[in-house]
Amino acid sequence: MYLKMFHRLLPVGRRFLRRLGGIFKYIFDYKIILFSLLYIIINICVIFLLRNIFRTSSIGWLFPIAFLILFVLVHFFQKKQQGKFLEHEKRGKGRREGVVKFFVLLKCILLASLCSLCRNLPIISNEAMLFKNRESFTQSSTSIKVYISEETEERHSNILLTVRLLEDLEMDGKILPKSSTKLLLKLPNFYSFGIGQVCQVEGYLTLPENFDDFNYERYLANKKIFFLMDNPKIFCKKLSEERKGNFLRNFLVDFKMKMVGYVDEVLNEPQSSLLVGILFGQKRLFSTVFDDATRLSGVSHIISASGYNVTILTIAINKLLFFLPKRAKVIVGLIVIWLYCILSGLSTSIVRATIMGSVSMVAMLLGRNTSIHLSIPFVSFLFVLLNPTAVTDVGFLLSVSALLGLVYLLPILTSFREKIFKKAVFLDEYVLPTLSCTLATLPVLILTFKTFTIWSVLVNAIILPIVESTMLFGFLAILFYILFKPFSYILFSVINVQLKCFEMIVMFVKNLGFGQFEIESKYVIPFALLLILCFVVVTIYFYPLENEKYNYYLKDT
Structure with missing residues (x-):
């Protein structure tokens, strides 16, 4: 019985493997697909690794430089191997194609890793700096000028307001650059705001807390939000007096x-x-x-x-x-x-x-x-x-x-x-x-x-x-x-x-x-x-x- 089942499944397995091999062949023919898929996968890994590495140390631009050197070495080694194949034409065509595909894959992986590192390193280093110094900005009440950058999100108990800083915040000798973070304000739901509205907020900065197996801190960090303000005092100008943000988006909203x-x-x-x-x-x-x-x-x-x-x-x-x-x-x-x-x-x-x-x-x-x-x-x-x-x-x-x-x-x-x-x-x-x-x-x-x-x-x-x-x-x-x-x-x-x-x-x-x-x-x-x-x-x-x-x-x- 098992032998009959095996013989029935054998053509199914062959068809699947043949098609799977065809997909890999197609991807290798179109390098843009290969590189795009590798970059997306590697980008996830790079962000995860950088976030964990920056918790213990700062690597600066050491990794990108190392990957660049490795990429150059692989490129020259590939050229050398291709020269050997040209000298020894008797070697099998299949082996030559296999070696070429291996080097193409390796170079794409290294190039995607290099691009991802260069793209993510400034973002993760800024994130690491904020995580390291954020306690300094939560010790006392602060007043800061902001503008509303996103539409109001209504909740049953309050409203959530995402704002951008219009000035640097200095506290305990440390500076929080205005471009480094957004703030999430929690306010009573009887307030009404418009996008681009300029406000002065007063209150204590607090840190996001995780809940119910949900990493709320990381969720907000992905949106470049590292601080909260719960029920701050808020004084807003009329939209006709002053408005910030993208003019086109404000008009469309x-x-x-x-x-x-x-x-x-x-x-x-x-x-x-x-x-x-x-x-x-x-x-x-x-x-x-x-x-x-x-x-x-x-x-x-x-x-x-x-x-x-x-x-x-x-x-x-x-x-x-x-x-x-x-x-x-x-x-x-x-x-x-x-x-x-x-x-x-x-x-x-x-x-x-x-x-x-x-x-x-x-x-x-x-x-x-x-x-x-x-x-x-x-x-x-x-x-x-x-x-x-x-x-x-x-x-x-x-x-x-x-x-x-x-x-x-x-x-x-x-x-x-x-x-x-x-x-x-x-x-x-x-x-x-x-x-x-x-x-x-x-x-x-x-x-x-x-x-x-x-x-x-x-x-x-x-x-x-x-x-x-x-x-x-x-x-x-x-x-x-x-x-x-x-x-x-x-x-x-x-x-x-x-x-x-x-x-x-x-x-x-x-x-x-x-x-x-x-x-x-x-x-x-x-x-x-x-x-x-x-x-x-x-x-x-x-x-x-x-x-x-x-x-x-x-x-x-």
């Missing part, structure tokens, strides 16, 4: 807040907060019961305008503009998602997701199958290069995983569908794209919310078609509210019904009382990694290839 006001005038809660959350990423308060319902249903990411929402909008545009030629559809889609990005106030997560969405659309416009496979790792590399801690940002991970789902999981699901149904327009347009995005983002959601629900895929598949039309109707309703109010009320009525359905679905799932599992912190990472491994194996084995028998990368592998 003001415009967004006007549109949020239009929604609040027409819709009641929680529908108004749901709509502005889906459209603009506005962080609004919901009841504890409804918060739990969205989390247990696996749809929390939908009401925060993450990168996932840009993917939803991209899918919706493709469906809505089905009658247009491919090129025109892509161009209109690019315009729409960038308008959405601008209207959302150019928030970091939306900008990042819009760029990722634009990459996939441009690849479609170029009409080359290889374009998307090259652009995803390269653009991800650029994001990590610009922001080394991007890999810890949920918005970035959702953007990348949703795009990967559309590119790699969707063709597999479509090929399975074709074996069962010849034509299934509803499945192709609504269910399968939604399902591919939901499955691909599942590991990220588990890592973030530490919850696994068996209803997640089903609920997302039901709700996302509603969300697609809600986003389109929402923008149209706001536009007509400005141009012709009576018609906007009709659109808002449709939106209200849709969001009522949203609310009913998530509350129904919550009231079922089963199918949701809280995952202990120690099992979250292994479980998420297991899911990722399953998706990778399935993608490698089942991803449909044209003329696989004659595929260049699958020959002799």
Whole structure:
């Protein structure tokens, strides 16, 4: 029996290994993919190592110089080995290619390590300096001039305000440079602030404390926040008197807040907060019961305008503009998602997701199958290069995983569908794209919310078609509210019904009382990694290839 099972599994193993070898061959052919992937992986390791090393000592630029010397030595050694191969042509071609690939890989690893060290060393050294001296700035009350750099985050008990320093802080003979840190202010929730508003704050600086197996200190450090102020005295100037920050972003956030006001005038809660959350990423308060319902249903990411929402909008545009030629559809889609990005106030997560969405659309416009496979790792590399801690940002991970789902999981699901149904327009347009995005983002959601629900895929598949039309109707309703109010009320009525359905679905799932599992912190990472491994194996084995028998990368592998 075991022998028969072995013989049945043998072709499966051969197919998988052949495809896996083809992937490595493809990556080595396109050095931009190899370097991008290596940099992202090595960057995580470098940040971890530097943070641990700086706790005990200061290495300065010793590591980058050592890696540069090592890179030069490897380069000269490679040239020497290539010269030997030219002198002895009788040596096997396979061995020569193997040695060349080894040196290429080694040089890419060294170069990626060198780039990552040079990029992260100033950041981690500044972080280490602050960790070393931060106790000096928490001994007595201080008064400092700041400006509000991010939108207010509402909580049930208070509001959180991220501010930047407008002056250096000196205390006990030590100086805290204004560019070295941001502050997080905790204030009563009856205050109202505007982005860019200049304020004078007085109070005690405190240090973040970790809680419930969550490294809150590291989470804030990744956002360049090293100090808190709890209920400080705050005196703010009017926005008309003085305003700091980026002029364009301030203007766009003001415009967004006007549109949020239009929604609040027409819709009641929680529908108004749901709509502005889906459209603009506005962080609004919901009841504890409804918060739990969205989390247990696996749809929390939908009401925060993450990168996932840009993917939803991209899918919706493709469906809505089905009658247009491919090129025109892509161009209109690019315009729409960038308008959405601008209207959302150019928030970091939306900008990042819009760029990722634009990459996939441009690849479609170029009409080359290889374009998307090259652009995803390269653009991800650029994001990590610009922001080394991007890999810890949920918005970035959702953007990348949703795009990967559309590119790699969707063709597999479509090929399975074709074996069962010849034509299934509803499945192709609504269910399968939604399902591919939901499955691909599942590991990220588990890592973030530490919850696994068996209803997640089903609920997302039901709700996302509603969300697609809600986003389109929402923008149209706001536009007509400005141009012709009576018609906007009709659109808002449709939106209200849709969001009522949203609310009913998530509350129904919550009231079922089963199918949701809280995952202990120690099992979250292994479980998420297991899911990722399953998706990778399935993608490698089942991803449909044209003329696989004659595929260049699958020959002799």
